[in-house]
Amino acid sequence: MMREHAADVVVVGAGPGGLAAAVTAAECGRSVLLVDDNAAPGGQIWRASFDHGMAAPARAWHARAERAGVQRLSGTRVVDARDARTLIAAGDAGMTILRANRIVLALGASERFLPFPGWTLPGVFGVGGLQALAKGGFDLRGAVIAIAGSGPLLLAVAASLRARGAQIAGIFEQAPLARVRRFGIGLAARPRKLAQGLALLGALRGIERHHDAWPLHAEPAFSGLRVTFRTPRGNRVLPVTALAVGFGLVPNTDVAALLGCRMKDERVVVDELTCTTIDGVHAVGETIGIAGVDAAIADGITAGLVCAGRDDEARRAARRRFRERRFAAALERTYALRDELRTLATGDTLVCRCEDVPLARLADCMDARDAKLRTRCGMGPCQGRVCGPALGFLRGWPRDDVRPPLIPLTFSAWLELGTTGPRGRTDEMARSDAGDHDADRGGRTHRS
Secondary structure, eight states: OOEEEEEEEEEEOOSHHHHHHHHHHHHTTOOEEEEOSSSSSSTTTTOOBTTTBSOHHHHHHHHHHHHHTOEEEOSEEEEEEEETTEEEEEETTEEEEEEEEEEEEOOOEEEOOOOOTTTTSTTEEEHHHHHHHHHTTOOOTTOEEEEEEESTHHHHHHHHHHHTTOEEEEEEEOSOHHHHHHHHHHGGGOHHHHHHHHHHHHHTTTOOEEESOEEEEEEEETTEEEEEEEOTTSOEEEEESEEEEEEOEEEOOHHHHHHTOOEETTEEOOOTTSBOSSTTEEEOGGGGOOOOHHHHHHHHHHHHHHHTTOHHHHHHHHHHHHHHHHHHHHHHHHTOOOGGGGGSSOTTSEEETTTTEEGGGGTTOOSHHHHHHHHOTTOSTTTTTTHHHHHHHHTOOOOOOOOSOSSOOOHHHHHHTOSBOGGGOBHHHHHHHHHHHHHHTTTOOOOO
16 A cells, blocks of 8 residues: 655755755745655755765755754655646655645756767766765775766866865866856856856866867776877877766756656746746756756745745745856856767667667667667666667757656556556556557567
8 A cells, every 4th residue: 555645845856956945835834745766865966975974055954954844755756647736656665645735846967978989888987977976985096087078067076086086087078168268257247156166176276178079989998998089189098997978967857747847958847936837836956957056946945935825035036046047058058069979979889778779770760759669779777868868969859758657666566556547547548558569569568
């Protein structure tokens, strides 16, 4: 039998935006349930580390949440949505029904990987993924690491890894130097962000930084990897222990898609008060566009006030989120991915690493759905979270429709979902769909 939790406001995601929304609504007198898949609040940006525990900002928001009476359901992920007031979550304790008058989606973002020869080799990590491993206790002392891709996250991770004893062999940023310099000059109008940027550059003193540069291919070597980079001065070959790579971030929108929220340019569409196109559902933080911590907090405060029925205060609070979102637009223009990156993958380069699908097998596919049915691309354990954004950039394919459950579940957990699926789908309908897909693949059962 599934457990049930009910609250005035259910917040999905305990990063900066989710914490701000939960605390604000609770301090205004609403009952709030905060749901997150991690053991501790903070999201990726404020992820707790094995040596220092919870990050200071996360600790401060968490203390406010406890004082305000926010209930927290950790180690739990939303896997289904019955309607705009009812979510289904899975955790170590089994399945849970979450009922709310309002829902705030603070789903965060994931890294965008772009395939290139050798990107699936051992020793090639996502930039954020390697940082998370290091915070979890992965010993990088003495490791020689190259960092490549795009965005300020490269610099932040390089500083973090260096502080943990890694040797940074170089930072390879695909954005042109002139654009990055213009962006840096623009920070003069934002003293706080300028100070943060200067502190970060100070922490990276002595590390080679290359612009108009990106990885061409990686191959195994005695040191671990031998990576060839394109730079304006010619190709550069580095022997490294590991390569950390990430071409920006992609908003996580799966729960919003289940609820039927409108999407545009890989993000959830909201109005000035963070309301989505579905009544009673709000979205904040990276879910509505990559903009950083300050924007996420401003979004969360605005959403929390709206959920508490304080629209006038929310409109005043929204002025701050407008300023932060303008900064995000400048960030997006600066680190926009260049067309040359579309040609990195060769025909035999794996695009879907879960199902071992090379780029050449997708040549005749019309879209993500067609690729899924023909090749199983996007049907592995990650459910298209890696290859989907990559193909969005490489081929211009929008993500295929999201279907529950959002993560792999055991049969016993699936049975707990009951007889009615999202928006009235019955088990009989689901079996019919499964039969259709089995026919597409000659009887091979799979989730689409």
